[in-house]
Amino acid sequence: MSNADATGAILIAGPTASGKSALAVALAERLGGLVINADSMQLYRELRLVSARPGPEDEARAPHRLYGVLPAAEAFSTGAWLGLVAAALDAARASGLRPILVGGTGLYFRALTEGFAEVPAIPAEIRTRCRSLAEDQGLEAVRSALAPLDPDAAGRLQDLQRLTRALEVVLATGRTLAAWQAERPGAPLLPQDRVRTVVLAPPRAWLHARIARRAELMLSEEGIAEVRDLLALGLPATLPAMRAIGVKEIGGLLAGAIDRAEAERQLVVATRQYAKRQETFFRGQLAAWPRLDPSGVSENALLDQVLAGPRG
Template identity: 30%
Template sequence: MPSLMRRCSRWWTDSLPHNIPTTALTEDPSWSTFPLMNSTGALSAPEPSNNRVLTLVGPTAVGKTAVAVELARRLDGEIIGLDSRQIYKYMAVGTVQPTDEEKVHVRHHLIGDRDPSEQISAGEYVGLVEVAIDDVKSRSKVPIVCGGSGLYFRAVTRGLFDESTSDPKVRAALKERLENEGSDTMLAELKVLDQEYGEIVHPNNHKRLIRALEIIQITGKPPTEHFRHQAESDSHDRFFTVFLRMDIEELTPRIERRTKMTFENGWIDEVKKLLDLGFDRSSHPMDSLGYRDILKYLDGEMDFEEMVERIKIDTRQYARKQLKWFDKERIDCVLEVAGMSEMGVAEKVINQF
């Protein structure tokens, strides 16, 4: 799958083909036209010159939320979540949802407003995002779609492939196999049939694992092949997508700090509350990154230090998969953001948008 993206900084342009226009960005802050001051002396940004939807994607812990909040403040925008887990209530800590302070200053959509018992498909999520975009635009605000779910990003910006049919009998048989054989065995099978897609599916994501094998059985083709031949929807040009990129070596200390923060903020108590609300250990929310490990800790299957280390490892693996996914997506602008503040990143995004 070819990568279609444009680096958004001058130091990358030397390696690009000559027929790709360079950008006017530089690491020299004195060159930039920002920050601008309005009549009150406050920081401001020019009005966007287009009607496109700004989309921020990137790996976990790269700082998407902070950048999105800064962009919304400067552009008079509102944030629309693009995350398969942040959409749920009662999971604010473990999924690192925007803070109450961030939500007070900037309106958020599709963040913490659905019950975890509702399993939302990619197709359903597309509809929710479209409704939110229309709502934001109806109030003359700038929609800023922000998240790290690669499949949902593709569904929103390119649509879903036509052959994504479902067969209840096939799915039931796969679920039975999962119970009997375990996710590791079935993931190994998926990697044989579709190595590229298998590399980005987490063994705990049973729904996506079963769905991939279901598609293969029904259509005779792996998901990656469907994506390759997927026709781009007319809506793609509505979106201006910025990929906030950071190498895994630079992400690792951020992941470790964030993991520590989630436990300090009460992640274990959050899992206990989910159990009290009636979500058992095999339920949808407990498949989320880290939650299953906390359950094992609560059941005495691992000690605290082992649990924390397991979550850090799984989060790094997830970040690698996100990087692989977005490296292959059609992206308008890639920003290497290591060492930059959210204000600095927002400034560069605005210059491109």
């Protein structure tokens, strides 16, 4: 696909519960667009409600790609997502549809516009060893194993999954993850494509109210059944899908370790913390993207603001 073929793409980032998906669907309806997923949890087919994936009604309003396309048993990389999204962009071009990429995974958007170095495949033995260490002994054990091999990552990273990934890479390749990431190939969407970009940046109180409503929805019979079915698969806790917000909290409810009120409280707290991390990433890594407040405006007014914004 040539870079010119992707011209006209619209990229919508924002924290969880900020209304990104609804905006994307409305834009697709107005423009004749294809909605493409840029959220790592919405890739998993077992996590429709837990990940707030678009429902059948939204999918009937506009075509969607890359939603629910992976089993929860699969660990998926940013590089692999780039391969899927390049094919989705080609599909949009071939169909005469405007690509509208939407999600909360900031790294996907950076890779899409800046490129991403794909690390060679990690041998199964090393992957199993590292993930067993993470699962059995936790974050500090992984940090200690990583420190002599990649002291920068060991000191900087605070997330168990990212620390484990850094350990896997340096053990398998002899090079740090940062060294691999410094060798970024060309991005599917480059500055000359003049895409429209936007970060939804709602007021905290407005976002927190929506997060509370989402927690209630996740604790519906359907949400609880979804987590019950996922846990019945017996998958390792270190897999990305098993670390989705809602799995641990509803799992505790199902196990009888907490009651419904505590599960709801934990869901709200975890989602707020995640939204804060997303906002920090967007401010630091997508600083040039225009920011729009979706609160207090009509859907049509918000669409007009997106389309009136600069192309960059």
